[in-house]
Amino acid sequence: MFELCQVGENTYYINYPVKVGVYRANENEVYLIDSGNDKNAGRRIMKKVLDENKWKLKGIINTHSNADHIGGNAYLQQQTGCKIFTSGLEAAFTNYPVLEPSFLYGGYPFKEFRDKFLLAQPSNAVDIGDPDFPNELESIPLPGHFFDMIGIRTPDDVVFLGDCVSSRAVLERYQICFIYDIAEYLDTLDKVETMEAAVFVPSHTEAVEDIRGLVSINREKVYTVSSRILSLLRTPMSFETLLKHLFTGFNIAMTYDQYALIGSTVRSYLAWLKDTEKISASFEENVLVWKTKKTDSKCSMKY
Structure with missing residues (x-):
């Protein structure tokens, strides 16, 4: 090709x-x-x-x-x-x-x-x-x-x-695509969604005239991953344990590259969720442990 x-x-x-x-x-x-x-x-x-x-x-x-x-x-x-x-x-x-x-x-x-x-x-x-x-x-x-x-x-x-955006096939294959800053990424999706152009050319999917559909499925994936993390953190756990559950739950094969890319992205999700007061972190027996703030509530994100 x-x-x-x-x-x-x-x-x-x-x-x-x-x-x-x-x-x-x-x-x-x-x-x-x-x-x-x-x-x-x-x-x-x-x-x-x-x-x-x-x-x-x-x-x-x-x-x-x-x-x-x-x-x-x-x-x-x-x-x-x-x-x-x-x-x-x-x-x-x-x-x-x-x-x-x-x-x-x-x-x-x-x-x-x-x-x-x-x-x-x-x-x-x-x-x-x-x-x-x-x-x-x-x-x-x-x-x-x-x-x-x-x-x-x-x-x-x-x-x-x-x-900015990945195809549905890529999202389904990798599940957790690399993002450095979740809040800024969502802001960028909002910005791109309102843009007009003769043609949009994303790097990893087909060129399109209307970008809104791709924006929507990428935004949806962010909230799917966020909700999965919130659900898992009803049980307090360390980052490595959380990462294991995410890889297993999304059926992702652990490799060095995936550990680096997805691991970094999950840390970004944790930072975003903590900054927005959805989760908390504390040190327990010299281990940084993450947990949802309200373990008795449904774990959901507002779109």
């Missing part, structure tokens, strides 16, 4: 496991929106898209710094000298990608956490405030999934959404 799909006069995306946007600034120069998941993705973009169309790569705009979105950066920058743009903390994670597995693991990541799925090669990125950022492209703040994720709207009214 590696097909260049046109969705506007000058806007395309590469149909790949992580969709890569292509904006043609003029007859000869293009910008990429994300770069794929590894060096091989960068090499294929160079050969099958840039070289075959005789396009010069002017720059790469990363929606955020997860390894599957910046994996082709280093190769493409080395080959072309292109500039790479991203937003806020995403630039730090792009320049120093060991920050991602370190953040997910909560310390220095052992080798199983230093694979290409969590650790990209470093590339030199600057903030989107840089004067060379193409001013015809609109950057849209979309925090929540990651620190300072952005979307990009092209002059063709095509909006690239990064990892």
Whole structure:
């Protein structure tokens, strides 16, 4: 699967496991929106898209710094000298990608956490405030999934959404999809739900003209996971015990990558639920124990 799909006069995306946007600034120069998941993705973009169309790569705009979105950066920058743009903390994670597995693991990541799925090669990125950022492209703040994720709207009214929404199939397969900040993610879903565009291009599902259905199922999944956590915490338990119950209950296979991604996400859910006073935490025999505040009430979340 590696097909260049046109969705506007000058806007395309590469149909790949992580969709890569292509904006043609003029007859000869293009910008990429994300770069794929590894060096091989960068090499294929160079050969099958840039070289075959005789396009010069002017720059790469990363929606955020997860390894599957910046994996082709280093190769493409080395080959072309292109500039790479991203937003806020995403630039730090792009320049120093060991920050991602370190953040997910909560310390220095052992080798199983230093694979290409969590650790990209470093590339030199600057903030989107840089004067060379193409001013015809609109950057849209979309925090929540990651620190300072952005979307990009092209002059063709095509909006690239990064990892704002996942497909129903992905949600059913993984059940708990990675989110850094639950409150900001829900705010971003509300924002995206009211947006209008000719075409929306999420990174991990099909392009659509109406984004509201995808927003709805992603919001529903957040509350499904929240309710499951609240229900489980009627019985006070530690994080590791909670994580085991969630993996078992959702029929998720425990792997190193899933432990890092889902474990980090569950901690984010716990932070959100504690900050909104749905749960409490205390230390018992030197173990941090989580529990619902009202164990005799039905565990439900307001939509």
